[in-house]
Amino acid sequence: MSATNARGGEICADVDLQVELAGIPLRNPVLTASGTFGYGTEFAPFLDLRRIGGFVAKSLTLEPRRGNPPPRIAEAPSGMLNAISLENVGVDAFVREKLPALPEGVVVIASIFETEIDRYAEVAKRLSGVSRVAGLELNASCPHVKSGGIEFGQNPAVLATLVRAVRRATTAPLLVKLSPNVTDIREMARVCEGEGADGLSLINSVQALEVDVERRRPVLSNVLGGLSGPAIRPIALRMVWQARSAVKLPICGMGGIASAEDAIKFLLCGATAVQVGTQNYLEPSAAGAVVDGIRAYCARHGVRRVADLVGALETKRP
Amino acid sequence: MSATNARGGEICADVDLQVELAGIPLRNPVLTASGTFGYGTEFAPFLDLRRIGGFVAKSLTLEPRRGNPPPRIAEAPSGMLNAISLENVGVDAFVREKLPALPEGVVVIASIFETEIDRYAEVAKRLSGVSRVAGLELNASCPHVKSGGIEFGQNPAVLATLVRAVRRATTAPLLVKLSPNVTDIREMARVCEGEGADGLSLINSVQALEVDVERRRPVLSNVLGGLSGPAIRPIALRMVWQARSAVKLPICGMGGIASAEDAIKFLLCGATAVQVGTQNYLEPSAAGAVVDGIRAYCARHGVRRVADLVGALETKRP
Amino acid sequence: MIPIRTLAEVVALSAEGASSYRLTLRIDGWPGFEPGQFAMLSPGPQGAAPRSDPLLPRPMAVYREQRAKGAAEIEILFKRHGRGTALLAACSPGDRVAVVGPLGRGFELPAGRALLVAGGTGIASVYELAARLHARAPGSARVLLGARSAGDLMGVADFETLGAPLEIATEDGSLGTKGLVTALLEVALARDAEAAVFACGPTAMMRRCAEIAEARGAACSASLENPMACGFGVCLGCAAPLRAGGFALVCRDGPVFDARAVAWEGLP
Amino acid sequence: MIPIRTLAEVVALSAEGASSYRLTLRIDGWPGFEPGQFAMLSPGPQGAAPRSDPLLPRPMAVYREQRAKGAAEIEILFKRHGRGTALLAACSPGDRVAVVGPLGRGFELPAGRALLVAGGTGIASVYELAARLHARAPGSARVLLGARSAGDLMGVADFETLGAPLEIATEDGSLGTKGLVTALLEVALARDAEAAVFACGPTAMMRRCAEIAEARGAACSASLENPMACGFGVCLGCAAPLRAGGFALVCRDGPVFDARAVAWEGLP
């Protein structure tokens, strides 16, 4: 149903879906988001991973981590809260066990987070040589112990130091994933550009709280959690559009994408590629459907290259 | 069905619903939010205004304002976007025409916003003497021309100057309504406390963007708009809880309240009273239903005074 | 007429043409309505549990009513467009739909003859006007209906039963004259320049009707369709720009306006 | 068994006791399931248009199945609890429900005799286990069912038809012995300390079963109920604390666990 062109981009009904994100060539602009796609293999029953642009693996730390006690998730209006914390297999087990289990031709982006800057850098270093890792996504939404638990991505100075350190530690394509819990996303985007990041991913989940009125307690054991899902999509679109106006860096947009139409909104706002997140839980084949839907939209609208949609939002009044 | 006690607070099934907000005694903790309740009279067909704690009128400017061209609203997942801008009848017409049209015994809080600090102060001055005005709500979510269009409430220094100026201009109970588009709501809360505000209202709508993929344009003529409705409730609860931990000021909580259960979540997080907003559009009698539901909850849980619920969230692990 | 907010009961839902539906709602305490008034309907039936998406109620013209003791049955003719109308189109008898209405200022009945021009879903807004005018003085109201194709028309049989003079135009010629309904208006106005024009339909169509009427010096009222959140004048979301400057609220000051007062180029 | 994701068709929905329902779904390509496995069901039918609230699928045990050529019919017994189950309880035949399953690691069939202890909605998780054990060696599995009241029981008639030894306890004595089902377990284990215990129901009940079994040195498997977002091991939301430290994922490593491995006091 879909041939491939010289550079491996899908062509169908004359639509070229290929894009390049921060130096990573992608078959199509649809990836899946860190923490919502496990280590990839879990989705084998539902989706051929080679149909999508690639996936971002669950964020990795230096050592394996155990995460928060339950309850870790809660439902919210058109969304969900999560407080998984740092749970992951650790960078070494990822390289040793998880990567080899993936079929050839699947684009893997490794996400890293830590509690200290030097540890971030060390994780990046260990992932640098690895052939199956197409790029790194630096998750800046982790609480920074030294600055009193606020997220690395919430303080421009801290963020700058972090990006600089990780940039020094690796030559791999480096995406910085920004926290939406900030006054001005443009400022954070500029910091990343200044420190040599190759691209931006936004947004991470929005800090939130859900309450159980019968028990008069927070639903989550961690009290606070991250809000994700369709509820945050209009906020994410705003931030992608703002970041686009502030920097030249390519942007990978996400936040509440449930359909091809949602994904196209992000492309129009200036995202070069998108990530499907929470939707993977309820619809494990969602990312594939988004790819097909984008192709159909392009064909219907006579768009030859999906890249032509990037930033094509017309904001001048008719 | 509900008697009133000495101090005018409702008692039913032995539940005292009265609270005091920033020095304003309220029959019950349920108000309605500025911009979602017009000037009150529009709701006469649907709700007896004396059943609720009071209402906050549409924000007022010095002169009448016309607002943005259409489209001004857009639907979003579990919410809506709006970009009405400053449209209102102006402070003088409000005092002359709108206030007298209201039945006796209705608690009215006047909301003010402007583009310059001295104009804010002037509006506050004109409302100060007015007997029917129980208090003022200072809407700090207005773009500040002088600081390049960022909201007054997004910059602590600007916010401080604003609150100080308005505080000087009036002796009326002063609530400051904070913008949620900030890195740390606690910092903004402290600024207000430091400048002599009597209370806080939070949250205002969250800056967002919605896209029409067929026309490849923003849905709103203003491009950006404010996201409101259930979608933002978990974000609002988080901010109320954070502000509560940072200041002693009483808090009026809002954001996506659609039911009594939602309202109680805000009380538990530390709000002394709540405001029903977007829900008024789809259910013009919503605020009355919230009052009844809170009374029923208290009766069911043996809560004698609704004030006992305020800040009663248990965050220690069992 | 003081509006009410209530949960109406779905009495019947039937297909109306190719892509539209006829929804019959039973409403206790319905106060009646004026031609051109509308109601806000929840986007789909109120289910077994509250759902916050889609959130906003949908404005729909009240097509007509049958009053009985205490309660009344109103009919809504609607086209399946997006999510809300798709969910409404899936209603079953017995379902509950939240209704706020009647709302807005409808058509002012003219002293003399009238030309009612309606396109697409706009047809639903003019039936009651035609009925009242025809009852007052048979033949005094001429109805001109237009749509892309025959299947896009609504309520044609009702207009025929009513017996008011009726002309139909479809762009593909599948029913009545081939072409735009505005062409029918030009001819009709040429014959009877005294008649007052009442237009409801797509903005482009109404704008053209306004131009035609103005050229002939005829009065023209148009019923606007703007997105709405509340329907009763509090969200300020439905603003329509005026020629004189500033905005009017479609839900409160309209939906029916004197066509000359509207700054057509500024509509969404 | 490799899980599938599909839109299942509602074949039937009927009341089951006072507050529960029996949902029969027709699923093309259903691969079958092991006792104790579950499926993720969309919170209500997929309607005429996409709605994002409520968002998360609901985990439900596969009660039993009838395989036919190509397709299969599975039964779900569920209690009306919050929004999602309220919407599921409003399904009509022909509606579509999104299903991901079968998921998780179910019960390991014991070599010898078994005591199946189930309370409330936990009853739905043990029927298939009882059926398979009874088919293998009639009488080898004794079923102990408990609930607050007779109306809160599910599937009792099916267990009777099955013919496996059955005992019932209700807290209000409205059916069977008055009291807790765990009391029945103590008696049964006293009679037959060799039997393996399989427990499913409220956490407190399972915890008590674990204690009783441990005291008697009997093996005990328990099927845990944690909130879930995905059901197949990627959201890490369903973590259950282990005695040995750390967490297991209820959806992937369970829902059935050796009761001794679970840190009961740490469950939600």
Ligand SMILES: Cc1cc2nc3c(=O)[nH]c(=O)nc-3n(C[C@H](O)[C@H](O)[C@H](O)COP(=O)(O)OP(=O)(O)OC[C@H]3O[C@@H](n4cnc5c(N)ncnc54)[C@H](O)[C@@H]3O)c2cc1C
């Ligand atoms: C006064 C008035 C009377 C109307 N009477 C009728 C009628 O009798 N029959 C009929 O079929 N339609 C009528 N309409 C149009 C009808 O309201 C829209 O078709 C409907 O709101 C579309 O909702 P949706 O969920 O299908 O579309 P969606 O695209 O899902 O709607 C998204 C949002 O946009 C709004 N919207 C989309 N299209 C329109 C529109 N054309 N006008 C206003 N809001 C819109 C919706 O209300 C909703 O808030 C009327 C509109 C107005 C303002």
Ligand SMILES: Cc1cc2nc3c(=O)[nH]c(=O)nc-3n(C[C@H](O)[C@H](O)[C@H](O)COP(=O)(O)OP(=O)(O)OC[C@H]3O[C@@H](n4cnc5c(N)ncnc54)[C@H](O)[C@@H]3O)c2cc1C
């Ligand atoms: C493996 C497994 C098998 C189950 N099998 C059955 C069954 O066969 N029959 C049955 O009636 N119930 C079963 N349950 C419980 C069932 O999942 C919940 O009753 C249901 O999710 C409640 O959803 P709700 O929308 O009614 O409640 P809501 O309160 O609206 O749910 C809100 C959120 O909390 C979650 N939640 C609430 N209660 C529970 C619970 N007890 N367990 C897990 N998540 C919960 C929901 O999934 C949802 O994400 C099972 C649970 C698990 C984990």
Ligand SMILES: Cc1cc2nc3c(=O)[nH]c(=O)nc-3n(C[C@H](O)[C@H](O)[C@H](O)COP(=O)(O)O)c2cc1C
């Ligand atoms: C349960 C869960 C776990 C997540 N874990 C991570 C993570 O480890 N690293 C990360 O960068 N983002 C993580 N995220 C955030 C998502 O990658 C994504 O940025 C966010 O959920 C918004 O997208 P969505 O609304 O499509 O889910 C997680 C999200 C969820 C819901």
Ligand SMILES: Cc1cc2nc3c(=O)[nH]c(=O)nc-3n(C[C@H](O)[C@H](O)[C@H](O)COP(=O)(O)O)c2cc1C
């Ligand atoms: C259409 C609309 C107009 C609003 N206008 C104002 C306003 O004039 N002043 C103000 O302080 N808040 C205004 N708000 C914000 C609300 O008062 C409230 O803070 C916000 O909508 C969150 O509450 P909700 O989710 O319950 O609506 C407006 C909100 C909406 C939806």
Ligand code: FES
């Ligand atoms: S729709 Fe709210 S003011 Fe008109």
Ligand code: FES
């Ligand atoms: S439910 Fe997602 S990991 Fe278990």
